[in-house]
Amino acid sequence: MHDYTITEHAEALRRGDYSSVELTRHHLDRVDAGEALNAFVTVTAEQALEQAAEADRNIRNGDAGPLSGIPMAHKDIFCTRGVLTTCGSRMLSNFVSPYDATVVTRLRDAGMVSLGKTNMDEFAMGSSNETSYYGPVKNPWSPDRVPGGSSGGSAAAVAARLAPLATATDTGGSIRQPAAMCGITGIKPSYGRVSRYGMIAFASSLDQGGVLTRSAEDAALVLQAMSGFDARDSTSLDLPVPDYGAGLGDDIAGKTIGLPKEFFGDGVEPAVAETVQAAIRELEALGARTVEVELPNSEVGIPCYYVLAPAEASSNLSRFDGVRYGHRAAEYDDLLDMYSRSRAEGFGEEVQRRIMIGTYVLSSGYYDAYYIKAQKLRRLIADDFTRAFEKCDIIAGPTAPGTAFPIGAKNDDPVAMYLNDIFTNSVNLAGLPGISVNAGFDADGLPIGLQLIGRYLDEATVLNVAHRFQLATDWHRRAPGGYA
Amino acid sequence: MEWETVIGLEVHVQLQTKSKIFSGASTAYGAEPNTQACDVSIALPGVLPVMNREAARLAVKFGLAIGAEINQTSVFARKNYFYPDLPKGYQISQYEIPVVGRGELEIDAGDGPKIIGITRAHLEEDAGKSLHENFDGFTGIDLNRAGTPLLEIVSEPDMRSAAEAVAYLRQLHALVRYLGISDGNMQEGSFRSDANVSIRPKGEQKLGTRAELKNINSFRFVEKAIRFEVERQIDILEDGGEIVQETRLYDADRDETRSMRSKEEAHDYRYFPDPDLPPLVLDDAFVAAVRDSLPELPHDRRHRFIDTLGLAPADAAQLTVEKSLADYFEAVVGATSAEPRIACNWVLGELGAALNQADIPVEDSRVDSAALAGLLDRIADNTISGKIAKDVFAAMWEGEGDADAVIAARGLKQITDSGAIESIVDGVLAECADQVRQYRDGNEKVIGFLVGQIMKQTQGKANPKQVNEILRRKLAP
Numbered sequence: 002m003h004d005y006t007i008t009e010h011a012e013a014l015r016r017g018d019y020s021s022v023e024l025t026r027h028h029l030d031r032v033d034a035g036e037a038l039n040a041f042v043t044v045t046a047e048q049a050l051e052q053a054a055e056a057d058r059n060i061r062n063g064d065a066g067p068l069s070g071i072p073m074a075h076k077d078i079f080c081t082r083g084v085l086t087t088c089g090s091r092m093l094s095n096f097v098s099p100y101d102a103t104v105v106t107r108l109r110d111a112g113m114v115s116l117g118k119t120n121m122d123e124f125a126m127g128s129s130n131e132t133s134y135y136g137p138v139k140n141p142w143s144p145d146r147v148p149g150g151s152s153g154g155s156a157a158a159v160a161a162r163l164a165p166l167a168t169a170t171d172t173g174g175s176i177r178q179p180a181a182m183c184g185i186t187g188i189k190p191s192y193g194r195v196s197r198y199g200m201i202a203f204a205s206s207l208d209q210g211g212v213l214t215r216s217a218e219d220a221a222l223v224l225q226a227m228s229g230f231d232a233r234d235s236t237s238l239d240l241p242v243p244d245y246g247a248g249l250g251d252d253i254a255g256k257t258i259g260l261p262k263e264f265f266g267d268g269v270e271p272a273v274a275e276t277v278q279a280a281i282r283e284l285e286a287l288g289a290r291t292v293e294v295e296l297p298n299s300e301v302g303i304p305c306y307y308v309l310a311p312a313e314a315s316s317n318l319s320r321f322d323g324v325r326y327g328h329r330a331a332e333y334d335d336l337l338d339m340y341s342r343s344r345a346e347g348f349g350e351e352v353q354r355r356i357m358i359g360t361y362v363l364s365s366g367y368y369d370a371y372y373i374k375a376q377k378l379r380r381l382i383a384d385d386f387t388r389a390f391e392k393c394d395i396i397a398g399p400t401a402p403g404t405a406f407p408i409g410a411k412n413d414d415p416v417a418m419y420l421n422d423i424f425t426n427s428v429n430l431a432g433l434p435g436i437s438v439n440a441g442f443d444a445d446g447l448p449i450g451l452q453l454i455g456r457y458l459d460e461a462t463v464l465n466v467a468h469r470f471q472l473a474t475d476w477h478r479r480a481p482g483g484y485a
Numbered sequence: 486m487e488w489e490t491v492i493g494l495e496v497h498v499q500l501q502t503k504s505k506i507f508s509g510a511s512t513a514y515g516a517e518p519n520t521q522a523c524d525v526s527i528a529l530p531g532v533l534p535v536m537n538r539e540a541a542r543l544a545v546k547f548g549l550a551i552g553a554e555i556n557q558t559s560v561f562a563r564k565n566y567f568y569p570d571l572p573k574g575y576q577i578s579q580y581e582i583p584v585v586g587r588g589e590l591e592i593d594a595g596d597g598p599k600i601i602g603i604t605r606a607h608l609e610e611d612a613g614k615s616l617h618e619n620f621d622g623f624t625g626i627d628l629n630r631a632g633t634p635l636l637e638i639v640s641e642p643d644m645r646s647a648a649e650a651v652a653y654l655r656q657l658h659a660l661v662r663y664l665g666i667s668d669g670n671m672q673e674g675s676f677r678s679d680a681n682v683s684i685r686p687k688g689e690q691k692l693g694t695r696a697e698l699k700n701i702n703s704f705r706f707v708e709k710a711i712r713f714e715v716e717r718q719i720d721i722l723e724d725g726g727e728i729v730q731e732t733r734l735y736d737a738d739r740d741e742t743r744s745m746r747s748k749e750e751a752h753d754y755r756y757f758p759d760p761d762l763p764p765l766v767l768d769d770a771f772v773a774a775v776r777d778s779l780p781e782l783p784h785d786r787r788h789r790f791i792d793t794l795g796l797a798p799a800d801a802a803q804l805t806v807e808k809s810l811a812d813y814f815e816a817v818v819g820a821t822s823a824e825p826r827i828a829c830n831w832v833l834g835e836l837g838a839a840l841n842q843a844d845i846p847v848e849d850s851r852v853d854s855a856a857l858a859g860l861l862d863r864i865a866d867n868t869i870s871g872k873i874a875k876d877v878f879a880a881m882w883e884g885e886g887d888a889d890a891v892i893a894a895r896g897l898k899q900i901t902d903s904g905a906i907e908s909i910v911d912g913v914l915a916e917c918a919d920q921v922r923q924y925r926d927g928n929e930k931v932i933g934f935l936v937g938q939i940m941k942q943t944q945g946k947a948n949p950k951q952v953n954e955i956l957r958r959k960l961a962p
Contacts, residue, residue: 080531093530100524102531199531205760234533235762313760316563319574320528324626340567363565363755372757 002027003162004480007071007219010165014060014070021060021070025053025114028072032116032163035484038139040148040158042077043085044117052114059112068226069112074167076155077118078125079105079210080199088201089121089133089151092321092328092347102199103231104168104210111226116164120154123349124318125175125203127151128421129411132351137408140183141481142447146405149179149421152213156183159213161484166214166223170200172207173306174401174425177437180213181400181450184439186467186477187213188220191458192432193238195224196231202317204310205236207429216477217438217467221245224460243461253469254288256462259393261296264424270403272443277399280440280451280470284397287469294389294396298381302427303419305382308362308375309430314352315359321347354415383431390456395466398424400437400450424452434460438467439476448479486723487687490715491695492650492680493642496657497635498667499611499675500543505632506610507534507577507762512634514673518616518627526613526631528572533761536561540634541765543666544584544608545775547636550664550782551603553588555772559607561762565755569626570613578637580756583607584765585636590660591784593802594652601653602641608765609635630674636666642681642692647711651704654678663783663808677702682714684722693718694728698742701735710735714742786811794818794825803833809847813854820858823865831857835878852881860888867948873897900947903955906939909947910955913938924960932956 002010002019014021029046049072056070080086080098082105087093101109109115122132130138130153138153140146141161148157155167156179169176171189180187188211195210202208210227214220228242258281265274285291323329323343330342348356362371389396401421411418428435433454440451451470455463471477505512508525525532548555562580585606591598611633616625638657644650658676661667669676678701683693696718701710713735718728732751733742781789783805790801790811805811810832817828836857840847852860860877863869869877869892880891892898900906913935914921920931932953939952 080529086530088530096530098529098531100529197531198533201530202761233535235535236533236760312757316565316575316755316757319565319567320530320572322567322569322574324569325527325572326529336569360755363757365753365755368755368757 003031003165004485005165006216007068007165007214007222010071011067011069015065021053021056021072021114022050024070025049025072025116028116028164031161032158035141035158035161035163037144038141038157038161038163039136040119040138040154040161040163041074041117042087042089042120042135042154045084045115046117048084049114049116052109056112056114066111067222068108070114071112071166072114072116072164073108073223074116074119074155074158074164075105076121076152076167076169078121078170078201079168080201081105081115081118084118086118086201087134088125089123089135090347090349090352091134092344094134094328096326098199100199103196103233104227105199107226108168108223119152119158119167122151122153122175123352124201124314125151125170125172125208126314126351126355128174128178128418129406129408130154130179131408131412132349134349139408140405141484142184143405143445145407146447147182147408149182149401149405151175152179152187155213156180156185156187159183159185159215160481162480166212166219168210168227169213170203170208170210171425171429172203172209172310173429174422176211176213177425177435177450177452178401178421180437181439181452182405182448184442184448184476184479184481185213185215186217186220186436186438186471187211188217188224188436188460188463189428189434190224190228190460191238191434192429193236194228194242194434194458194460196229196234196237198231198233202313204313205317206313207306207310209429216471217436217464218249218471220436221249221464221468224464240458245461245464248461248465249468250472251465252288253284253466256289256395256466257393258284258289258291258466259294259389259396260291261294261299261389261396261398263296263299264398268402268420268423269399270443273399273401273403273449276441276443276449277397277451281397283473284466284470287473289466292392294392296382296385296389296427298378298385299427301378302382302430303423305375305378306422306426306430307358307419308371309379311355311359312362312372313359315356315363318348318352318356323347351415379430382427386427386431386433386454394456395462396454398452400424400452404443404445404447404449428454431457433457434463436463436467438470439479441476442479488684488715488719488722489687489689490645490647490711491642491683491685491692492644492647492711494640494644494650494653495679495681496638496654497611497677498638498661498669500540500634500636501665501667502537502539502543502634504537506537506540506608506634508632510632514670516629518625519629522613522628522631526572526628534577534759536762536765537634540608541584541767542771542775543634544606544636545767545772546664546666546779547606547638547661548585548588549772549776549779550660551588551590553603553606554586555767556582556584556586557767557769557772558582559584559765561608561759561765562756563759566752568612569624570615570628570631572613572628572631576610576612577759577762578609579607584767590653590656592649592652592656594646594648599649601643604639604641606636606638609637611635642683647708647715650680650711651708654704654707659806660783663805664780665808671702674702678707680707680711682711682718683728684715684718694730696728696730696742697732699732699734699745706735706737709737709740710742713740717742780808783808783811796826796829800829800833804829807847813847813850816854817858817861820855821861821865823858823861827864828858828861831861831878835875839878839882851884852878856881856887863888863892867899867901867950868892869897869899870945870949873899873945897946900943901951903951906947906951907955909939909942910952910959913942914959921960932960
């Protein structure tokens with residue numbers, strides 16, 4: 002039953018084929034069986050079964066929505082009341098949140114059942130899930146390889162059918178890149194669509210919540226429930242959320258797909274390029290037209306991102322000082338020493354690196370040369386997309402330049418690691434919606450992601466094209482061996 | 486050498502909003518520690534700020550009152566530094582674009598009016614408090630105050646003496662209270678000032694190196710701290726030394742300033758625009774609504790009191806320090822047939838003294854404006870004399886009723902019957918033949934004695950004007 006879509010589960014629950022408690026217990030068993038993946042930091046079995054029982058009552062009373070009783074998991078970046086919320090860090094290894102993130106509240110209000118909290122790169126800083134204080138997550142397709150990151154735990158859990166879906170966040174590719182590496186579907190909506198309240202901040206102007214699922218159809222359902230204005234987040238958009246299900250099955254004949262030539266250059270592994278080209282031919286077969294577009298500033302996307310994101314992070318992470326909650330060093334000489342030791346012990350190497358980069362680029366005398374310059378580049382990158390969308394309805398390309406790499410392979414080379422996000426982070430800089438869907442496999446059987454990027458606020462087209470692609474192919478139905 | 490003092494002031498004014506600037510927590514003073522510290526106040530992971538528009542309204546009100554330009558788009562920035570009472574590790578403030586731009590304030594330090602430039606005023610959040618007592622070697626942190634809205638008002642270096650600095654602070658303090666944007670309570674930290682002080686040879690245009698004096702939270706300490714600092718700087722320069730740019734702390738117990746940190750140790754605050762908050766946009770309608778809500782400003786009101794009500798400048802100034810006092814005065818003037826000048830004397834005189842003695846604000850006066858107007862009417866229509874009126878006021882203050890009731894109960898109604906007064910006068914003149922003779926011999930002063938005798942016989946109730954007239958007529962040769 003773990004292979005069903007959310008809609009199929011919802012129908013089965015309503016028919017009484019099985020109960021939410023049974024469905025939840027089944028997934029909890031799979032979570033136990035899949036423990037070696039290290040996908041979860043915390044499993045809340047007891048709470049999940051209580052929530053499932055409540056959902057069953059509601060379903061019996063006819064008081065159920067499309068997500069009632071469906072099990073899921075939250076990335077451990079979302080605050081969950083009464084449940085450990087670590088953000089993958091030793092700094093928060095003792096932090097039990099006293100409140101729920103808006104996303105958590107909304108999915109709970111929709112009747113969903115939370116199985117627990119998934120592993121992630123520390124403070125969402127990483128592309129391989131290797132920076133987690135709780136150890137690396139293994140890719141279900143190949144246990145010696147990374148699942149991608151930072152939402153690696155969520156991606157591995159969904160790919161291995163431990164949960165039908167999991168929440169995730171994306172600052173520079175952290176939903177789409179692990180979706181690609183784990184062969185699943187992951188959507189990052191437009192900046193401002195999903196409330197950031199209770200989502201522990203990495204880079205506030207780039208962070209966006211989204212969801213990892215096994216299909217675009219499922220993604221549309223869950224995103225619908227997550228989205229919408231939240232008065233507690235001043236950057237959330239006070240706009241109506243369109244019905245994502247309404248146009249999901251629309252014909253895509255006549256849609257124009259832009260192919261940025263910068264996304265098909267030398268840096269892309271041949272298998273990735275071929276698979277993505279094949280996927281684009283599939284879309285053409287469905288009646289879409291393709292046109293070449295230019296994103297001339299995309300080459301500065303990585304340096305721009307790696308100035309702005311650390312700058313914001315260096316400030317966002319200042320609250321972790323050991324004073325009010327979180328890790329505090331056992332011994333210290335004075336206040337400064339308490340800060341230094343607590344933060345040196347509480348933060349891992351990658352987080353410390355980014356705090357230092359961010360502190361540097363904001364420093365007096367360097368601010369204009371780095372931060373202001375990067376803000377200007379960000380504008381140019383966004384303008385590139387605006388111009389490209391004058392010629393097309395949606396942009397397609399690879400999600401990541403390569404497939405999942407072996408655990409440990411890029412640990413000594415941060416820049417090589419950062420290049421994983423070369424096709425994703427410009428989308429965050431521009432605030433656009435993007436999705437990654439599985440488009441095939443390389444010779445080693447590792448999944449390859451097709452990225453579709455939409456106009457600002459046009460999640461509907463992104464989901465529509467992804468869904469039509471999935472109706473015509475079955476790549477998204479493939480399960481990793483041992484987890485089918 | 487003759488030295489000139491140059492002073493600029495930075496004043497932090499707590500704005501009188503019910504809730505904090507970026508959260509719904511209460512701003513009330515004096516609650517148990519950390520009982521007004523919500524998730525946002527303690528900076529839990531994941532929380533976000535949401536702007537309280539009321540704080541912006543109060544800031545704009547101030548801006549309009551000092552004739553400043555209002556930046557209808559202003560930007561919140563993060564000022565980054567670590568301190569235990571700063572829960573986020575940064576303070577949300579405004580840096581490059583403050584909500585209030587350049588304006589000015591007129592002061593008078595006793596030598597005539599002077600205009601002081603105000604460079605800017607920006608919105609920011611207050612920090613919490615560190616408590617060092619009773620924690621067994623630890624420091625306690627109270628975050629009730631964290632997030633209370635502040636308006637930081639920065640002046641130009643336009644003041645030339647400690648007296649001018651104090652005059653500026655008093656004027657500013659009166660203005661924020663007058664506008665109702667702050668309670669101005671200095672003991673509770675609602676009005677806190679830092680002073681930038683430098684000296685230069687008289688006639689020199691270039692500014693000297695300044696010291697920033699922190700922690701001077703009463704008008705008296707401002708004056709003392711600046712005086713001390715100016716002397717210190719003069720001593721250094723006259724001994725051939727150099728002033729170092731630094732922050733100095735005023736120690737009221739020792740009446741001295743001492744170095745807190747030098748420029749080299751100054752923080753690099755790494756300001757950048759807060760990505761959690763969009764720019765604060767105030768449309769024309771918002772600003773217009775604030776403009777419409779502005780009361781008549783103290784400066785304008787003072788001039789109106791002088792020009793149209795004929796008050797003395799000093800009295801007009803005193804009446805307009807507090808809006809409530811000026812309102813009370815105007816209510817009295819509107820309700821009485823007495824001259825405004827008389828009303829002013831009573832409000833600043835008897836009423837002021839009574840309020841002072843009872844230590845209550847005019848809003849709580851035991852004699853309201855209508856009652857005082859009624860009393861002044863009885864003077865104006867000669868029912869009682871001004872002198873008797875003071876006794877009546879005292880009785881009214883003690884709750885014996887309005888003026889008419891007190892006058893009736895105590896039988897204080899003035900004798901204005903000419904025939905009655907005339908017969909009393911005749912009696913007195915008959916008893917005081919000596920004095921009558923002295924008067925007629927040219928000693929006019931003796932008339933005072935005769936008036937006194939008449940008043941004594943009438944217990945002060947005879948109309949003094951009539952007594953004088955009749956007496957002079959009868960004494961005329």
